[in-house]
Amino acid sequence: MNDFLTLNKQLCFAVYETAGEFNKLYTSVLQPFELTYPQYLVLLSLWEKDEVTMKELGAKLNLGTGTLTPMISRMEANGWLRKERSKEDERKVFIYLKTKARIEQPHITKRVAEEINLCKIERDEYEQLMKNLNGLHRKLKERLKSAGA
Amino acid sequence: MNDFLTLNKQLCFAVYETAGEFNKLYTSVLQPFELTYPQYLVLLSLWEKDEVTMKELGAKLNLGTGTLTPMISRMEANGWLRKERSKEDERKVFIYLKTKARIEQPHITKRVAEEINLCKIERDEYEQLMKNLNGLHRKLKERLKSAGA
């Protein structure tokens, strides 16, 4: 007599494999721009609000410096943005988008929108998922915080 | 005038960061068992159906051999399972759980259940998310398939 839920009934696995599919879908769209999926998320954040510190960007994307520092360095090497250490507080590093990111934005946005449209996700389905995922995300975050993790 | 959706309204980012939170939550629970989150998903699959081939396991978890082969090798080295090449078809490698995985199952399952219960996810919220995520996952997979990816 098994007392485990099957893999297919685990919410964590549903999120895990959906995240994996999103990764594959975006990777295929972004490859011609020589961007990875997480780098695209960085650009999304910076297109919305440029000139932020590494700390602020990390908080926005929920990523530690172990992930963010090498990623930003790669994006700088590829000409998307530049880093500049603050004169006022030398602990802080500011991120600035370069013109390449500005120029490519409409192209990238258009291609991504086309691809997402082709998935035929209904608007109410989208909104309900957003609402439910945000609720779930909040609960997980609160549980992690109160566990002292 | 910006024509992009903000990061916080992107479904892909909601999935991305929720997956990240699940990873952190499970990692903290599984660390005492010296298991990682993806390894736990492997065990979940094998507890449900043991004695499968690498191909079958990869299909179940939606993972390629570049990810699965080293992961299974690490789990073999840590005593969770063993690999055995088929005599009938030497291309195939079978995976068998070892007693350690059987013995530890109730302990792991109990700890995970406790932790998930502490997240206070309502049953209807859970079921609605599962339904919606499975629908989304199917659409993404179909789009990837028809794009020849």
Place this chain on the structure above:
DNA sequence: CACGATTTAATCGTATACGATACAATTACT
């Protein structure tokens, strides 16, 4: 039987992702 096509697993190189640690800079306190 030989050979091409296909299948399965392994390997490789690259990019995250994480937690721990180190270091430099700033802030707070005595």
Place this chain on the structure above:
DNA sequence: AGTAATTGTATCGTATACGATTAAATCGTG
């Protein structure tokens, strides 16, 4: 003024995750 505490970034080691490639094994066809 000196020192401890805190902050912010970088580095390190390990574990995925992916797509491309390689190698061995099997299958199908002539």
